[in-house]
Amino acid sequence: MAPSSSRSLTLGYVPGATPAKWARNWAQRRPEVPLQLTLVAAADAADAVRTGAVDLAVLRLPADTSGLAVIPLYEETAVVVVPVDHLLTAADDVAAADLHGEPVLLPHDHVLDWPDAPGTPVEHRPETTQDAMELVAAGVGVLMVPQSLARLYHRKDLTFRPISGAPSCAVALAVPEGPQSAPIEDFIGIVRGRKPGSSRGQSQPMPKRTAREKTLAKQAARAAAKTDRKPGRAKRGRR
Incomplete structure (x- = not known):
C-alpha cells in the first residue's frame, strides 16, 4: 500500500x-x-x-x-466463546479455574496475552479467529478472545462469558x-476526548471575536441576568 x-x-x-x-x-x-x-x-x-x-x-x-x-x-474484557448449550453458560461469568481441562483453540492470529491460561490447547491450530469460531460451533474446543472479537464473529449457535481472573486486553x-x-x-x-476549542485539539487557533460579537454577547448576558432577577421570583423565595 x-x-x-x-x-x-x-x-x-x-x-x-x-x-x-x-x-x-x-x-x-x-x-x-x-x-x-x-x-x-x-x-x-x-x-x-x-x-x-x-x-x-x-x-x-x-x-x-x-x-x-x-x-x-x-481495556477490553477477556471472554470465553462456547456453544449456546455448553455447561459454562450456566453462570453470568466464568472463573479461570472452570476452564481447567477444557480443550482450548489457539488460532494463529491469537491476540489474548495470557501465558498461563487454563485449559488444554488443541493440537490443530486454525488460521484465523473466525475459523476457530466454526470449530467452537462444531464442539472441537472453546476459544478465549477479547470481547470485541466475540461480538465481531458472533453466531447464533455460539455465546460468550467474561472470564474472571483473566488479564484485560x-x-x-x-x-x-x-x-x-x-x-x-x-x-x-x-x-482523547478534547473539545473542538481546546488549544491542543486543533491545528488552527480559534478566531478572535469581533467588536460587534463581543457587544452582542454582553447584551445577551445582561438580558439573562435580568431574567434571573425577576421580582416575582424574588418574592417567592421570601418567607
Whole structure:
C-alpha cells in the first residue's frame, strides 16, 4: 500500500476495533481532510505505521511498537466463546479455574496475552479467529478472545462469558515517534476526548471575536441576568 497523501489521513484498525465514532467526529471537525479507514491484521498493525502504509493505527498490546509513540485508549474484557448449550453458560461469568481441562483453540492470529491460561490447547491450530469460531460451533474446543472479537464473529449457535481472573486486553493508538503533523495531532485530540476549542485539539487557533460579537454577547448576558432577577421570583423565595 502506498503512503497516504498529505491531504488525507489514513487510520488502520485491527479486527474488533470500532473507529466509527472517531471518524464521525473527524468528519465534523476536519471535513477538508478525508479520513480513510483501513482494516489491518493484528500482527501487521505496528509495521503498517512504521512503513507509512497508514498514518496511525488502533492496535492491541502487547506488540512490537519500536519506533512508535503509543497512546493507551481502553481495556477490553477477556471472554470465553462456547456453544449456546455448553455447561459454562450456566453462570453470568466464568472463573479461570472452570476452564481447567477444557480443550482450548489457539488460532494463529491469537491476540489474548495470557501465558498461563487454563485449559488444554488443541493440537490443530486454525488460521484465523473466525475459523476457530466454526470449530467452537462444531464442539472441537472453546476459544478465549477479547470481547470485541466475540461480538465481531458472533453466531447464533455460539455465546460468550467474561472470564474472571483473566488479564484485560489493552487497545492503543500508535503513531510514528517524533513531531506529528497537524492532522495527526487533531486526531489524537479526538480520541482523547478534547473539545473542538481546546488549544491542543486543533491545528488552527480559534478566531478572535469581533467588536460587534463581543457587544452582542454582553447584551445577551445582561438580558439573562435580568431574567434571573425577576421580582416575582424574588418574592417567592421570601418567607
